[in-house]
Amino acid sequence: MEYFLQQLVNGVTLGAVYGLIAIGYSMVYGIIGMINFAHGDIFMIGAFHALIVFLILGAVGISWLPLALLIVLIVGILLTSLYGWSVERIAYRPLRSSPRLAPLISAIGASIFLQNYVQLAQGARPKPLSQMVSGGITLMESDAGFAARVSYIQIVIVLLTLALMAVFTWLIKGTALGRAQRACEQDRKMAALLGVDVDRTISLTFVIGASLAAVAGLMFTLYYGVIDFFIGFVAGIKAFTAAVLGGIGSLPGAMLGGLLIGLIEAFWSGYFSVEYKDVASFGVLVLVLIFRPTGLLGRPEIEKV
Amino acid sequence: MTPLLTVEHLTMRFGGLVAVDDVSFTAEQSQITSIIGPNGAGKTTMFNCLTGFYQPTTGQLTLAGERGDFLLERLDGHRIVRDAGVARTFQNIRLFTGMSVLENLMVAQHTEQMRASGWSMKGLLGLPSYRRAEEEAVHLARSWLDRINLTDKADWPAGALAYGDQRRLEIARAMCTKPVLLCLDEPAAGLNHTESHELNDLLRWIKEIHGIGILLIEHDMSVVMGISDKIVVLDYGKKIAEGTPAEIRDDPRVIKAYLGEPEEEDLPDIVAADLDLDPGAR
Structure with a gap:
C-alpha cells in the first residue's frame, strides 16, 4: 500500500510536468494544425533559464526561497517565451502558405538548432543544481520501514500546475485573447474579416505555450536537479504522446494525457522495470493510435465541405 | 460629397477567365446599393476583391468613410475591417x-x-x-x-x-465590428417569405439607425426591389446597367440578361411546341 501510494505521488508529479508541456503542443496544433517539434527544446531552454537565474540569485545572495522562486518564474517565463515567439516568427510564419511539410521540416530544424545552441553555449556536460527545497511529509509508514513520502517540492509542483491550469483555462474561456484563439482555430479567414489579427494571435499562442513550458522546465530543474541540452527531446516526445493520448487540440485532454503518461511511467518503473518505462508510455501511444485515433477527449475530425 | 465607396475600373482575371471586367460604380453612405446579375456574373468575385480575399488585377477601390480614406486593394486580412471598416457576410454562412x-x-x-x-x-x-x-x-x-x-x-x-437565425446572427456579428460599409452576400438565400420580410426590415433599420452604407448581393427580387436605393447590374463580369429600382426594372438590357433575347421564331419546332402546349408555365 505504501509502495503504491509512493508511485501515485511520483506519477502525479511527473504527470504535472508532462501536462504543462503537452498543452503547448495541443494549443499550437489547435490553431495552425501542425505539431511544433521545437516545443520540447523550448522546455529545455526554460530549464536552463531556471538554472541560470537560480545560480545568479545564489551569487547575489537572495536565498529566501519563495522570493527566489518567484523571480526565477517571472524571468524564466519572459526569456523562454521570447524563444517561443522567435520559433514561430522564424520557422513558421514565413511558411504560413507553404505545403504542410515545409514548416514541419523547419520546426525540426529549429529544434536541432536550439539543442546545438545550448550545447555550444553551456557545454555538453550535465549541469547540476544543488537541492533548493528539501524535506517532505511522511504519509504512511509500513512495518517493514518503507515510508511513502511526498516531498515539499512535489507539493510545490502540483500546486503550481493546478494554479497555472486554472489561469490558463480562464484565459481560453473568458478573455478576448482566448476567444480570438478559438475563432482562429475554427476559421482563420473569417476571424481576420472580423478584425482579429491572426498572425498576432498565433504568435501569442506560441508565447503562452512557451511560458507553460518554461514553468515545466523550472519544475524539472528543481525536481531532478540535473539538466543537459538533450532533456528536451525525450520530455518533448513524452509530452507529445500525452497530447495525442488526451486528444490533440483538446486542452483538458492534454492535461489528462500528461497525468496518465506520468502515472503509467511511475507505476511501470515501480512494479516492472525502470529501463522499459519508455516502452510502456509509447506502447500506450501505439494502442491509442490504433483503437482511438482521436484520443481520449478529442473530437472526431469532421471533413469540411 | 465624395461617395463612401468608389470602385474604379475593377478587373479581376483568373488565367484566361475575366470574372470582373472594368466595372466602375459608387456606393453612398446611408444607402443600400444592390448588385444583381445572373449566376456567374462576377458579383461574389467583386466582394472578394473588396474584402481582401483577392488582389484585383487592375482597378482602384477607394473607401472614404469617417475613419479616413483607404485604398482597399492595398489592405490585407484584418486591416480591411479594423482600419477601413468594411464587414461582410457569406453566401454559405461562416459562423464559428x-x-x-x-x-x-x-x-x-x-x-x-x-x-x-x-x-x-x-x-x-x-x-x-x-x-x-x-x-x-x-x-x-x-x-x-x-x-x-x-x-x-x-x-x-x-x-x-x-x-434563418444563423443568417441574422451573421449580419449582427458583422455589425458588431462597427463597420462603415456592410457587404452582404445573398442574405436572403434560403429564407422563407416571412423571414425575408424580417430581413428587409432589419436592413432598412441598419441603414437608418446606423447610417452606414450597405452593399447587397441578392437574387431575391422582392428584397432587392423593396429596399435598394440603387442597383448595379452585372452580366458576364461587365456592368450593363445602374440606376434606381424603377429604372432597372424597365431597362431592356437587364431584361435581356435575365430572360434572354425574345427570338421565339428561331426556336426549334419541338421547343416552340412545348411552349405552346404549356402556356401556364410562362
Whole structure:
C-alpha cells in the first residue's frame, strides 16, 4: 500500500510536468494544425533559464526561497517565451502558405538548432543544481520501514500546475485573447474579416505555450536537479504522446494525457522495470493510435465541405 | 460629397477567365446599393476583391468613410475591417459553429477589446479596466441579440441555431465590428417569405439607425426591389446597367440578361411546341 501510494505521488508529479508541456503542443496544433517539434527544446531552454537565474540569485545572495522562486518564474517565463515567439516568427510564419511539410521540416530544424545552441553555449556536460527545497511529509509508514513520502517540492509542483491550469483555462474561456484563439482555430479567414489579427494571435499562442513550458522546465530543474541540452527531446516526445493520448487540440485532454503518461511511467518503473518505462508510455501511444485515433477527449475530425 | 465607396475600373482575371471586367460604380453612405446579375456574373468575385480575399488585377477601390480614406486593394486580412471598416457576410454562412451565439458577437469586437484590456494582460492582473471593456462588449452584443430576437439563445452553440437565425446572427456579428460599409452576400438565400420580410426590415433599420452604407448581393427580387436605393447590374463580369429600382426594372438590357433575347421564331419546332402546349408555365 505504501509502495503504491509512493508511485501515485511520483506519477502525479511527473504527470504535472508532462501536462504543462503537452498543452503547448495541443494549443499550437489547435490553431495552425501542425505539431511544433521545437516545443520540447523550448522546455529545455526554460530549464536552463531556471538554472541560470537560480545560480545568479545564489551569487547575489537572495536565498529566501519563495522570493527566489518567484523571480526565477517571472524571468524564466519572459526569456523562454521570447524563444517561443522567435520559433514561430522564424520557422513558421514565413511558411504560413507553404505545403504542410515545409514548416514541419523547419520546426525540426529549429529544434536541432536550439539543442546545438545550448550545447555550444553551456557545454555538453550535465549541469547540476544543488537541492533548493528539501524535506517532505511522511504519509504512511509500513512495518517493514518503507515510508511513502511526498516531498515539499512535489507539493510545490502540483500546486503550481493546478494554479497555472486554472489561469490558463480562464484565459481560453473568458478573455478576448482566448476567444480570438478559438475563432482562429475554427476559421482563420473569417476571424481576420472580423478584425482579429491572426498572425498576432498565433504568435501569442506560441508565447503562452512557451511560458507553460518554461514553468515545466523550472519544475524539472528543481525536481531532478540535473539538466543537459538533450532533456528536451525525450520530455518533448513524452509530452507529445500525452497530447495525442488526451486528444490533440483538446486542452483538458492534454492535461489528462500528461497525468496518465506520468502515472503509467511511475507505476511501470515501480512494479516492472525502470529501463522499459519508455516502452510502456509509447506502447500506450501505439494502442491509442490504433483503437482511438482521436484520443481520449478529442473530437472526431469532421471533413469540411 | 465624395461617395463612401468608389470602385474604379475593377478587373479581376483568373488565367484566361475575366470574372470582373472594368466595372466602375459608387456606393453612398446611408444607402443600400444592390448588385444583381445572373449566376456567374462576377458579383461574389467583386466582394472578394473588396474584402481582401483577392488582389484585383487592375482597378482602384477607394473607401472614404469617417475613419479616413483607404485604398482597399492595398489592405490585407484584418486591416480591411479594423482600419477601413468594411464587414461582410457569406453566401454559405461562416459562423464559428463551436462557439456560443454571444461569443460570436464578442469575437467581432476583438480589436477594441484587446486594446482596452491590454492584450488581456490587465485581466490577468485583475485591473478594473479589463472588466469594463468586457462589460461594454457584452452590452453591445446583448443589444444586437435583442434586435435579432436571439436573447434567449445567447448561450447556444451557434451551429445549433435555425437557418434563418444563423443568417441574422451573421449580419449582427458583422455589425458588431462597427463597420462603415456592410457587404452582404445573398442574405436572403434560403429564407422563407416571412423571414425575408424580417430581413428587409432589419436592413432598412441598419441603414437608418446606423447610417452606414450597405452593399447587397441578392437574387431575391422582392428584397432587392423593396429596399435598394440603387442597383448595379452585372452580366458576364461587365456592368450593363445602374440606376434606381424603377429604372432597372424597365431597362431592356437587364431584361435581356435575365430572360434572354425574345427570338421565339428561331426556336426549334419541338421547343416552340412545348411552349405552346404549356402556356401556364410562362
